[in-house]
Amino acid sequence: MVRSGTLILSVAARLLMPLQLLFSVFLLLRGHDEPGGGFIAGLVAAGAFALYMFAYGTQATRAMLRVAPQDLIGMGLFLGVASTLPAWWHGQPFMTAQWWTIPLIGFTFSTPLIFDIGVYLVVLGSVLTAVVGLMDGGRDDG
Numbered sequence: 720m721v722r723s724g725t726l727i728l729s730v731a732a733r734l735l736m737p738l739q740l741l742f743s744v745f746l747l748l749r750g751h752d753e754p755g756g757g758f759i760a761g762l763v764a765a766g767a768f769a770l771y772m773f774a775y776g777t778q779a780t781r782a783m784l785r786v787a788p789q790d791l792i793g794m795g796l797f798l799g800v801a802s803t804l805p806a807w808w809h810g811q812p813f814m815t816a817q818w819w820t821i822p823l824i825g826f827t828f829s830t831p832l833i834f835d836i837g838v839y840l841v842v843l844g845s846v847l848t849a850v851v852g853l854m855d856g857g858r859d860d861g
Contacts, residue, residue: 729775731770732774733774736771739770740767742763743760743763746760747760747836747839748832756835756838757834757836757837758842761841764839765843765850768783768784768850769846769847771783772850772854776854777854780851781851788843788844788845788847790844791844793844794837794840794844795839795843796837796841798833798840802831805817814830817829
C-alpha cells in the first residue's frame with residue numbers, strides 16, 4: 720500500500736476509519752428515536768473514507784470500497800423507493816411506516832429504517848463521488 724500522506728496521517732487514518740464507520744452505523748440505527756439518522760451517518764462514513772483517501776490516495780480507497788460511489792447512490796435510491804411499497808401493498812397511504820419483527824432474535828425493522836439506509840447510501844455515494852472527483856483533479860482514468 721502506497722502512502723500519499725505523512726506517517727502520522729496514515730496511522731491516524733488506519734486507526735480512526737473503523738471507529739468512524741462504527742459510529743456512523745450507531746448514528747444510523749439511533750436515528751429513529753433520537754437525533755441521528757441516515758443523513759448524518761452517511762456524512763460520518765464519507766468522512767472516514769475521505770480521511771483514508773487523503774492518507775492513501777484514491778486508488779487504495781476505491782480498492783477498499785470495492786463498489787463505485789455512483790453505485791452506492793443507485794442502491795440508496797432503490798432502497799428509498801422500495802421502502803414506500805409495503806404501505807401500498809397493505810392498502811395504506813404512501814410512506815406509511817410498516818414494522819416487522821424477526822422472532823428468533825427479536826430484532827424489529829421497519830420501512831423507516833430501510834429508507835434511512837437508502838439515505839445513508841445516497842449521501843455516502845454523493846460525497847465520495849465529489850471527493851474522488853476533486854482528488855483526481857479531473858483526470859479520466861479509463
